[in-house]
Amino acid sequence: MGASKPRTLPLNKRGLNFEMLMWMYTRLSALGMYLFMFIALIGALYMGARYQMSLSDLMRWLFMPNVAHVEQVTTVQDVDAWATVFWRLVASGMYLLATSHGVHGLVAIADDYIVSASGRKIVRFLSIVMMISMVLIGLYIIWQEALLKLMGGAQ
Amino acid sequence: MGMTRNVGLFTALGYKGKGPFLTFILHRIGGLGMAIFVTMHILASFLSGDIGQFLNGIYEHWLFQVFVYFCALFHIVNGLRITLLDLWPNLIEYQREAIWIEWAVFLPIFALSVVVLIQTAGG
Numbered sequence: 001m002g003a004s005k006p007r008t009l010p011l012n013k014r015g016l017n018f019e020m021l022m023w024m025y026t027r028l029s030a031l032g033m034y035l036f037m038f039i040a041l042i043g044a045l046y047m048g049a050r051y052q053m054s055l056s057d058l059m060r061w062l063f064m065p066n067v068a069h070v071e072q073v074t075t076v077q078d079v080d081a082w083a084t085v086f087w088r089l090v091a092s093g094m095y096l097l098a099t100s101h102g103v104h105g106l107v108a109i110a111d112d113y114i115v116s117a118s119g120r121k122i123v124r125f126l127s128i129v130m131m132i133s134m135v136l137i138g139l140y141i142i143w144q145e146a147l148l149k150l151m152g153g154a155q
Numbered sequence: 156m157g158m159t160r161n162v163g164l165f166t167a168l169g170y171k172g173k174g175p176f177l178t179f180i181l182h183r184i185g186g187l188g189m190a191i192f193v194t195m196h197i198l199a200s201f202l203s204g205d206i207g208q209f210l211n212g213i214y215e216h217w218l219f220q221v222f223v224y225f226c227a228l229f230h231i232v233n234g235l236r237i238t239l240l241d242l243w244p245n246l247i248e249y250q251r252e253a254i255w256i257e258w259a260v261f262l263p264i265f266a267l268s269v270v271v272l273i274q275t276a277g278g
Contacts, residue, residue, distance in 0.1 A: 027238045034235065056224070056271045063227060068200070105186045113164050134194060137201050 022104055029101040036094045040065040043087070052076045066091045066142055083145065091142045096135065103131040174254050182233050188226035192219075217276035221269055228268070232261045 040062045049058050057074045067083035070076050110123045192214065199210035213219055236257050240246050246253070 027241055030234050030238045037231075054271050054275065056220075056268050056275065059224070059228075059268060102186065102190050106190055109183060109187065112162075134197065138197050141197065141200050 026101060026104060029097045032097050033094060033101070036065075036090055036097070037062045039090060040094075043090075047081050048076070064091060064094060067145070068141075085146065088142055088146060092139060095138045095142065099131055099135055099138065103127050174251060178233050178236075178254055178257070181229050182237075185226040185230035185233070188223065189230060192223050192226075217272050220272050224268060224272070225265065228265055229261060232257055232264075 041058075043065070044053065044058055044061050049061070053061070053074050053076070057069075060069045060073070063069075065082075065087050067079055067087070070082045071079045076082065107124060107127050110127075111120060114120055114123060195210055196214050199207040199214065201207075202210075214223070236253050240250060240253060
């Protein structure tokens, strides 16, 4: 091993191809999600989670700060503070990062077991279709209440 | 490069790589678990009705919650280790120590949450 050339090239000699960018994106989107979780944690403690939520309720809120994870399942009386546009934006950001991170992860796993070029193409096509439809559905769920309120106010 | 490699599923499953491999495979199971079951949960919320209630009934059962919670928490804690060690490559020398720290963080949080989940389920 000692005398052989190092198997990895230094950063400035490596090209930036799509795989490299996605490798970086997976790490950076993970950091972004940790940041959103931290914001959700600070916000939840500020809004009274210490007295009104169990540990698993709090974890659920950190995983996805959507008001549906507060009403019905916790003892929080007034959920208005948990359903603001700010929290819907945080939830949307979390959701977009998670979906893109997750779909790339699924493709990476599939690539380990599907070795034919056409099989990989099919997997990529299906992943993109799934990602777009799940993003639309998820964002609809996060915003539907707020949208209904907005449309009700306009009438 | 990746295109020419040809390792079948069973060869891959038979690989024994101890600690780092265990985290690698649990990271995959966790990621896959979240991808499948969170997708199901989102679709259930979207559909509501009978199908939605049936799916969410499974999803909200405490046994299933313990499984999904394992997937998510392990993926989160292990992901933090991967991210930190990849962004500061000099630390990779301490990978095995990092994995021990990771278990020391994961196990108490997971155990505590499982206790809470079971208590909540028991009323």
